[in-house]
Amino acid sequence: MFRSQPFERISTIMLIVGMMVFSQGALSATGDTSTADHGKFKELEVDFKTGPEVTKACLVCHTEASKQVHKTRHWTWNVVNDKTGQLLGKRNVINNFCISTQSNIASCSTCHVGYGWVDGTFDFTSEEHVDCLVCHDTTGTYDKKRVREGKSVNFKLLAQNVGKTSRATCGACHFKGGGGAAVKHGDLDPSMTTPDMFLDVHMDEDGLNFSCATCHTTDAHMVSGSRYQPRAEGVDRIVVPGMKDQSLTACQACHGPRPMHNEKLNDHTDRLACPTCHVPAFARGDFPTKMWWDWSTAGKLDAEGKPIHELDHEENEVYNSKKGHFRWGSDVKPEYVWFNGTVNYTLVGDKIDPTQVVEINRFEGSADDPKSRIWPVKVMRGKQPYDAKLLTMVPVHTTGKDGFWEQFDWNDAVAKGMAAVGLTYSGELGFAETRMMWPIAHMVAPVEKTVGCDECHVRQGGRLEGLGGMYVPGRDYWPWVDLLGWGIALLSLIGVLGHGAIRYVSHLRERNG
């Protein structure tokens, strides 16, 4: 029988103690340099029963925090794009994933930075209903779902361990947009909680170890770098203290406008966004991203009237009675568009042409616009319901006992969805093909993995194939110039070779008499 020797036991204990000491040291070295230890605050020595009780305690010291949060889109889900005048934000837009939040808010608000938003009666002025913990938890144990379900949660532990936001806290929502890991964005997924340098050079856990907020700098809880109104061209100089805009979401804010050693590469920066070359593919982590969602096939039930699930050989869900058919992609090459930062949405109520692919959002920009850059995008495609009489995309009531996911009744679900935004459903349903663009800016690859010159500067099959408005060396040519040029060159060659041949023959004849 195996028995460990006393010496071995001692060395094992020493090893464990050593590891603990070392990890303590490592912890302080990774930047927990706050002057406040929340574990020592009397206000937090309380057995909180609810989230809002915790928030009240936070507000004792952080008196302005909730007022600040109230101004953010994380709280309002309401954003006016001042370039287009469109009313956006999660409360207003539709997408081609789960479609709409309005009637489904009790479910969608799982990702709201507040407590208790279940219907139109939610008080957006309530300070104590701001959820501090969802962003500031450092224990990794905060589970908003448990809180919402009223299950027991150790609020005291959470409150005593608050700190800076992290990839894990931001990722709790943003890595699972669309209702699951990697579904929505493609360049954000849970593998970025602990990424290596191949997945993202900046976030690399063993390297630079950036958190989201390292670039998405935050001022008074206002997080910079929203995709509703991005700056396609980035910034033209490095951000230094004293500058009005301290946002580091543009790569140039740290790297400058011409950061590469090769000047010819730098010459691209006036027309290409950085991720166009530096994010060669999205969904490069452990999770595939959703590329196609066809709602029109949703609702099929098996012989027993039960919902159907189908998985492909990689265990990805390809059919679900609640949602329809899916297609997934890993390591997907982005598509590329000219983009000047202006995004136009097709909102509920906007007239659509169902014979065309409906653009849920459209990235504006062109080669002629100096503010435009070529951007990589994930294009999400699918089919989703529209009102065939009113010719508008429709919100759909999917969640809850009376929603489509339980009832499988399209007309009812659309009628409820439209009622929630104050519209009346005509009763005629159609399914339109849609597409939606998501800018790709994360999963920045190491330099060896960047997009190579030949991937765009190539006659056919290049990444920029079909992207118009500019001349791309190696891609573009004038067939008649090539024909004429090579033709004349060939004729010249034939001419001189013929001339030479006659010379040779007459030389031979002369020599042979």
Added chain:
Amino acid sequence: MAERIYIFKRFERFWHWTQAALIITMLITGFEIHGSYHWLGFETAQETHTTAAWLLIGLWVFAIFWHFTTGEWKQYIPTTDKLVAMAKYYLTGIFSHAEHPFRQTQLRKHNPLQRLAYLFVKLMINPLIWISGLLYLYYPSWDAWGLSSLGLTLGIVAFFHLVAAFLMLIFFIVHVYFATTGHTPMAHIKAMITGYEEVE
């Protein structure tokens, strides 16, 4: 009895052969950049092309200086003297070992057809390549130079650069062939190496 005369001076020969190597390099890499074929890869082709371009520009600066300080530029003044005779010689006489209508001297190195051809290279092809090539290279500076507002596009510049490249290619083919039309096929080529041409 053949006589050896010193036609091509040391710098001239250096210039000629260096230029030849650079132009061949630039034709090969240039047409790869244009997308006509894949060999070195776009990046290597582009880098080689640009490096060769700067070397050639440097060489041309010296060559132009040399032409003007030595008066050698006068070798390219066009003339009609024996022009028709030369054309006839290449069309017929050359096949029957007829007498060459032109006699080379140090002051008249080039026959009248050569004069025209080289003048065309120096006044048409080269400037077209230089100007379009430099514009191509410095395309991001156009805004600062006020060129974008004039309607200049990369496509236009690329077009002229490409046309100039085809002209250079055609010149190259014909030039190499005519280098073999001395009294022996290697005579002119040897002269371009040693500097000495054998004349009757």
